Amino acid sequence: xxxxxxxxxxxxxxxxxxxxxxxxxxxxxxxxxxxxxxxxxxxxxxxxxxxxxxxxxxxxxxxxxxxxxxxxxxxxxxxxxxxxxxxxxxxxxxxxxxxxxxxxxxxxxxxxxxxxxxxxxxxxxxxxxxxxxxxxxxxxxxxxxxxxxxxxxxxxxxxxxxxxxxxxxxxxxxxxxxxxxxxxxxxxxxxxxxxxxxxxxxxxxxxxxxxxxxxxxxxxxxxxxxxxxxxxxxxxxxxxxxxxxxxxxxxxxxxxxxxxxxxxxxxxxxxxxxxxxxxxxxxxxxxxxxxxxxxxxxxxxxxxxxxxxxxxxxxxxxxxxxxxxxxxxxxxxxxxxxxxxxxxxxxxxxxxxxxxxxxxxxxxxxxxxxxxxxxxxxxxxxxxxxxxxxxxxxxxx
Numbered sequence: 001x002x003x004x005x006x007x008x009x010x011x012x013x014x015x016x017x018x019x020x021x022x023x024x025x026x027x028x029x030x031x032x033x034x035x036x037x038x039x040x041x042x043x044x045x046x047x048x049x050x051x052x053x054x055x056x057x058x059x060x061x062x063x064x065x066x067x068x069x070x071x072x073x074x075x076x077x078x079x080x081x082x083x084x085x086x087x088x089x090x091x092x093x094x095x096x097x098x099x100x101x102x103x104x105x106x107x108x109x110x111x112x113x114x115x116x117x118x119x120x121x122x123x124x125x126x127x128x129x130x131x132x133x134x135x136x137x138x139x140x141x142x143x144x145x146x147x148x149x150x151x152x153x154x155x156x157x158x159x160x161x162x163x164x165x166x167x168x169x170x171x172x173x174x175x176x177x178x179x180x181x182x183x184x185x186x187x188x189x190x191x192x193x194x195x196x197x198x199x200x201x202x203x204x205x206x207x208x209x210x211x212x213x214x215x216x217x218x219x220x221x222x223x224x225x226x227x228x229x230x231x232x233x234x235x236x237x238x239x240x241x242x243x244x245x246x247x248x249x250x251x252x253x254x255x256x257x258x259x260x261x262x263x264x265x266x267x268x269x270x271x272x273x274x275x276x277x278x279x280x281x282x283x284x285x286x287x288x289x290x291x292x293x294x295x296x297x298x299x300x301x302x303x304x305x306x307x308x309x310x311x312x313x314x315x316x317x318x319x320x321x322x323x324x325x326x327x328x329x330x331x332x333x334x335x336x337x338x339x340x341x342x343x344x345x346x347x348x349x350x351x352x353x354x355x356x357x358x359x360x361x362x363x364x365x366x367x368x369x370x371x372x373x374x375x376x377x378x379x380x381x382x383x384x385x386x387x388x389x390x391x392x393x394x395x396x397x
Contacts, residue, residue, distance in 0.1 A: 057341050060109040060116035061088040065095050066315030068119020070323075071330035074378045075117070078331065081382055082389070084338065084346045089113060093133055095122040103133050107140050116307040117337050119330065120315045132178065134313065139172050143302035144198055145205045146171040148283050148311045155359035156291040156368045165286060166215065166271045168206040169279025170234075171300060173198055176276040194230040194275065199237040205301070206238075206273040207245045217249040218242065221258045221274035221282065234275055259285055280313075287312045291368045294326025297333035299340075306340055308333040323373045326365040328354060331381070353384035 061076075063069040079086055089109055093102040110116040121133040137143075146169040152162055179191040203220075210218055220238040224231040235252055242250035253261065255278045261268065262285050274282060287296050296311035310329035319325050331354060338347035357363050363380040364370025372380075 056085040056087055057115065057343075058087050058089055058113045059337065059341075060106065060113050061090050062093060062106055062116060062118035062121065063090070064093070064119025064121040064315065066120065066122075066317040066320045067325035068121075068315065068330075070321070070325060070374065071310075071327050072117075072119060074327045074374070075330055075334045077378065078350060078382060078385075079334070082346055082349060082385060085343060086338070086341070088117075093121050095133075100133075100136065103136050103140075107137065110137075110141060110305055110307065114305060115337060115341065116305070117333055118307055118309045120310070120313045122315055122317075135176055135178060137307065138300055139178075141300075141302055141305045141307070142172065143300040143305060143307060144170065144172050145202050145301045146279060147209070147299040147301065148286070148296060150286040150290055150296060150311075152290055153295065153355075153358045155362050156295070156364070158289060158291055160266050160289055163266050163286075163290060165266065165269045166209065166213075167279060167283055167286065168202065168209060168271060168273050169283070170198060170202040170275045171279075172276070174230075174276035192227070192230050194233050196233060196237060199234045200241065203238045203241040203273060206271055207241055207248060210248050210271045211245060215248070215271045217251070217270040219258075219269055219272050220250070220252040221255050221272055221278050222252060223255050223278075224252075225254060231275070238273060255281070258282065262286060262289065284312050292326070293329065294365065294367050295328050295332070297329055297336050299333075299336050306337075308337040308340070323375060324366055325374050326367050327374050327378055328358070331378075349385055349388055350381070352388050353381045356384045356388075357381050 061072060063072045076088060078084075079088075091102075091106045091109055093106060106116075118137070121137075138146075146167075148167040148169070150163060150165040150167060152158065152160070152164070154161075173193045173195060175190065175192050177191060177193040179193065181189055183189050206218055209215070218238075220235055222231040222235045224235045238252070239250070242248070255274070258272075258278075259281065262282065266286070266289060272282065283298070284293075287293055290296065293310070293312040293314045293316070298309050298311040298313070300307040300309070310333060312329075316325055331350065335347045335351045335354070338344075338350070357377060357380045361380055361384070362370065363372045363377055365372055365374060365377060
């Protein structure tokens, strides 16, 4: 009996080791191919009950690298100032670590809290068994849809005015499936994974988003003329989904032509649906059209969890600590988070103060043509909150 029990304990240890394979610091036991291919594309979620604290929400905060920590400090300052009912659980991830222990802990806290806000997290290790921190968070939490609302700010001088585009991006597979191996010496194969189930999930998400938000058109971006099976599946799934929403116009566009059309005639787009890598490219193109990396925020959604972050996922390491980083993208991410949590009053208060700062007061950082420092922008936002709060019969203590 004792022998049988010991054998069960040994088996449980082996299974536990397999479950956290990505955290293993040494590649000696398994090849890089085996390490990567032990992980399925669609994660099976073991749900943790979301913590509840009366009328307040606990939110995981991942400052990340570069300008992330300073921008997060501005978010905490504004939330404290207006009394937003949110408590942040601060989790730092070591960008130099040769294991995934910090990431696994961060994932656990997001599962416990249900919601997170993050800066971009660098992954400096080039070892195959250390996954990209940002990709790992999205994949492990199965946040399959990424939403970027690209709307012009009248106070920021740009070539095109009145742009209002929503980018919806498949967030967990495609070229970001992290499945690579060296088949023979000097020949690397990187797998682009497109599945029917994930394509259908994100396509339905896009059409439902358009329907709920009064959008008229969905454009699927692809390269199905070359990648006939992978992008072909994604495009065919989008077309099939479009048939279920006859009130919403649907068209498709090849990615290279799409980038040119965005720069030349961006107003033809409404909601854009695409796979992971194309989403990364198009998001940066549109953010560039609207003023750069410092303005827009992005939302990662799954069936169970949501994480909010700056739209272009840049760390801004070169300007960290210089008090010139644009804090608007991170503040807008916090507004998205408040709306998701149902705190619409506090979200509206910050949003209106931000819009007045940019469009009326024109207090802008150098990246969008201004001369203000980061702290001056935040100070102006907080000064705008007071009269707005009085108009809404809300007292700032």
